Each structure stands twice: as C-alpha cells, then as structure tokens.
Amino acid sequence: MLRRMFILSGLFLLLGSFASAKVTQLDYRATFGIFGTVGTIENTLAQNGETYQIDTKVTLSGVAKVLMGGQTEHYVSKGHIKDGLMVSDFYQMTSKKKDKRVMKEYHIDHHKKHVTKRVRKWRKETLVEDHTETLKFYAEDDLLTLYFNLGHAVSQKPKGRTYLFKSVGLEKQNGEVQITIPDNVQVAEYQKDLGQDAKLYAKAFIHQKNFRKKKGDILLAVANDGFIHRSAIKDILFYGDAKLARIK
Numbered sequence: 466m467l468r469r470m471f472i473l474s475g476l477f478l479l480l481g482s483f484a485s486a487k488v489t490q491l492d493y494r495a496t497f498g499i500f501g502t503v504g505t506i507e508n509t510l511a512q513n514g515e516t517y518q519i520d521t522k523v524t525l526s527g528v529a530k531v532l533m534g535g536q537t538e539h540y541v542s543k544g545h546i547k548d549g550l551m552v553s554d555f556y557q558m559t560s561k562k563k564d565k566r567v568m569k570e571y572h573i574d575h576h577k578k579h580v581t582k583r584v585r586k587w588r589k590e591t592l593v594e595d596h597t598e599t600l601k602f603y604a605e606d607d608l609l610t611l612y613f614n615l616g617h618a619v620s621q622k623p624k625g626r627t628y629l630f631k632s633v634g635l636e637k638q639n640g641e642v643q644i645t646i647p648d649n650v651q652v653a654e655y656q657k658d659l660g661q662d663a664k665l666y667a668k669a670f671i672h673q674k675n676f677r678k679k680k681g682d683i684l685l686a687v688a689n690d691g692f693i694h695r696s697a698i699k700d701i702l703f704y705g706d707a708k709l710a711r712i713k
Contacts, residue, residue, distance in 0.1 A: 498705020556607035604631035
C-alpha cells in the first residue's frame with residue numbers, strides 16, 4: 466500500500482541532469498496519518514531545449530521502512546520536449562526488497578503509437594522471470610511526466626471541468642487518469658488541505674484497492690514556479706491522510 470501511495474501520489478515531477486542542461490532538484494517529505502513521516506522522495510531533472518531526463522528515488526523511513534522490509538524504489542524517465550511539454554520515450558521502475566528485485570521498462574514508439582513493456586524479476590540475484598508485452602493503449606506520458614507537465618498542461622483550460630489524460634505505469638486502469646480543475650468556489654475545499662499559496666489546484670482520480678471504495682483522489686497544489694509543492698490523499702482506510710510536502 467505504501468509503495469503504491471508513493472508511486473501514484475508522490476512520484477510526480479522533477480528533474481535530472483545533462484552537462485549543458487538546466488538542472489533542478491526537488492525533494493519531498495511524505496507523511497501518512499498516524500505513522501507520521503514515512504519517507505522521502507528525491508527528484509532530479511536535467512532538461513535542455515530538446516531532451517530531458519528525470520531521476521526519482523523513494524526511500525522509506527521509520528515504521529514504514531520496517532513494515533516494507535527496507536524496500537526502495539527508483540524511477541527513470543527519458544524523452545524529448547515538444548511544445549514545452551516532456552514526452553516520454555523510455556520509463557523504468559525498479560523496486561528492491563530484501564533479496565527480491567523487480568524492474569519494469571516501457572519503450573514508447575510514438576510513430577507506431579504503441580508501448581512495449583518488459584518485466585524482469587530477480588531472487589537472490591538470479592533472474593526468475595522475464596517477459597515482454599505490448600500494452601493495449603498508447604500514451605505520451607509516464608507517471609513522472611504526467612505530473613511534471615500538469616501545471617503547464619491544464620493552466621489554460623477552463624476551470625470547473627474534468628479532463629482525461631493517459632500514462633504508462635497505470636495498466637490496471639487502462640492508463641487513464643481523470644484530472645479535475647476546481648472552479649473559484651470549489652478551490653476553498655482544496656485549500657483546507659493544501660494551503661492557500663498555490664498558483665493552481667487540481668485533483669487526480671485513481672483506482673486503488675487500498676483506498677476506501679476502491680478509488681482515491683489525489684489533491685495537488687502547483688506553486689508559482691510550476692512545480693507541485695504539496696499533495697494529499699484523503700482518508701486511506703483507517704490510517705488517515707497521506708501527504709507530500711516539498712522540502713527543497
């Protein structure tokens with residue numbers, strides 16, 4: 466549950482590095498209801514006029530680290546820039562826990578409009594599973610670019626409406642993510658959880674068996690610099706709210 470919370474709520478933005486590229490570092494602290502601080506997310510993005518690379522590391526701490534057996538997560542997104550937005554060409558998710566390691570790689574062919582997914586699993590450094598499949602849907606975003614692009618992608622759209630986006634990494638919901646932009650009246654509800662200093666507020670609807678009613682809304686606050694600086698998932702089962710806050 467904590468792993469999915471980090472992936473869907475927390476791994477959303479940020480920046481890595483090339484020698485002559487603009488580099489941005491964005492780090493977040495994650496808290497989870499009664500457990501308090503449960504980990505950090507370190508994001509590095511390198512971006513020049515044509516390409517980008519995002520590198521994200523998730524480290525658990527405290528009770529979460531014990532419950533999850535010291536599990537770590539590492540995410541990499543590489544691609545090109547089109548019309549000011551990052552477009553993913555390659556996305557990799559790696560999870561390590563004790564003697565187990567799982568790596569998922571996505572290669573996006575924008576010309577043919579299809580996505581190839583390869584999954585490999587190791588146990589005690591021995592490869593025990595390796596299979597490749599073509600996804601049933603195509604998307605230009607992965608989970609990192611989806612949230613990094615969010616502020617720019619919806620900034621000019623009418624408020625009070627819901628928009629459909631697609632992202633690789635969300636196969637259980639056919640890649641679909643509904644993003645709602647509150648109107649001037651609705652925004653007061655977002656400010657209760659996310660503060661009043663955001664340039665833009667949004668809500669991402671996801672399906673997740675660990676949320677009440679098997680669904681969850683991620684509330685997002687975008688700062689004036691275009692990066693998400695706070696997020697919250699409300700009322701996860703009996704444990705309270707999961708929140709992210711930028712610390713760097």
